[in-house]
Amino acid sequence: MINKTPADSKAILTEIVLPNDTNNLDNLMGGRLLYWMDITAAITAQRHCNRTSVTASVNNVSFNHPIPRGSIVTIEGKISRSFNSSMEIFLDVWAEDSLSGEKTKCNEAIYTFVAVNNMGRPVKVPLVNPETELEKLRYDGALRRRQLSLILGGKMKAEDATELKALF
Numbered sequence: 001m002i003n004k005t006p007a008d009s010k011a012i013l014t015e016i017v018l019p020n021d022t023n024n025l026d027n028l029m030g031g032r033l034l035y036w037m038d039i040t041a042a043i044t045a046q047r048h049c050n051r052t053s054v055t056a057s058v059n060n061v062s063f064n065h066p067i068p069r070g071s072i073v074t075i076e077g078k079i080s081r082s083f084n085s086s087m088e089i090f091l092d093v094w095a096e097d098s099l100s101g102e103k104t105k106c107n108e109a110i111y112t113f114v115a116v117n118n119m120g121r122p123v124k125v126p127l128v129n130p131e132t133e134l135e136k137l138r139y140d141g142a143l144r145r146r147q148l149s150l151i152l153g154g155k156m157k158a159e160d161a162t163e164l165k166a167l168f
Contacts (some may be wrong), residue, residue, distance in 0.1 A: 003127040006078040006135050009048035013040040013075045016098070017067055027066040028073065033093065034061065036075055037109050041089040044077035045113035048087055049125040053113040056086060059149060065095070065106040072096040074103075080135070081142035085122035086114045088142045110145065 013036055015021075021032045038055060045053035067073060074094045081088050093107035115125045130139040144163045150156035 003129045004048060004079070005129050005131050006080065007131070009044050009079045011040050011043035011047060011077045013043070013077075015073045015075075017069050017071045017073060019069060022069045025066070026069045028068075028071070030063060033063075033067070033073070033107065034058070034109075036073065037061075037077075037091045037093070037111070040075040040077040040091060041111040041113060044079060044089050045087050045115065048079045048082065048128075049115040049123075051115040051117070051123060051125070053087070053115045056112040056114045057149065059088075059110040059112055059145060061107070061109040063107055065104060067093075067095040067106050070098050072098055078135070078138075079128050080110075080130075080138035081146075082125045082128050083146065085116075085125055086112055086146075087125055088112055088145065090138055112149075 015036055017028045021028055023029050042053060042055070072095070074096065076092045077089050079087050080090045089111045091109040091111065092105060093109075094103050095106045096103045115123050117123050128139060130136045147156060147161040147163050151158050151161055
C-alpha cells in the first residue's frame with residue numbers, strides 16, 4: 001500500500017450561508033456546519049484510501065466565531081494520521097465576508113473515519129507522511145488524541161497509554 005501526504009487527500013468544500021441555514025441571530029446554525037464538515041471529512045477520507053469511509057466519531061469541534069448570513073464558508077479537510085483502518089481528519093473552517101473579501105478562521109474540528117469494504121468491515125488504509133510543520137504537529141498529537149479517546153471509550157487501560165504517560 002502506498003503512503004500518502006496530507007495534501008494528497010485534501011478536500012475543500014465551499015458554501016454560502018443562506019437564510020435557511022441560519023438561526024434566530026442570523027448566524028450559521030451549528031448543525032448545518034457539522035453537516036458540511038462531515039461531508040468534507042468523508043471526501044478527505046475516501047481520497048486517502050480510495051474506499052468507502054464512514055464517520056466513527058466527532059472528536060472535537062470548536063465554534064470560535066459566529067458565521068453571519070451571506071458569508072462564504074470554506075472548509076478544508078486534511079488527514080492528520082492514519083492507523084490500521086481509521087483516519088484522523090483535521091478540518092479548518094474559514095468565513096469570508098462576501099462584500100469585503102476579508103477571511104476569518106472561525107472553527108476547527110477533528111473527525112475520525114473508518115474505511116470499510118462492501119460488507120461494511122474495516123479495511124487497512126495507507127499511512128500518512130506529514131511534510132509541513134503543521135502536518136507534523138498534528139500527526140504527532142494524533143496518537144495521544146487516539147489513546148485518550150480509547151481510554152474514555154473503555155477500549156484501552158490508562159496504564160497502556162504510553163504517549164499520554166510521556167506527557168506527565
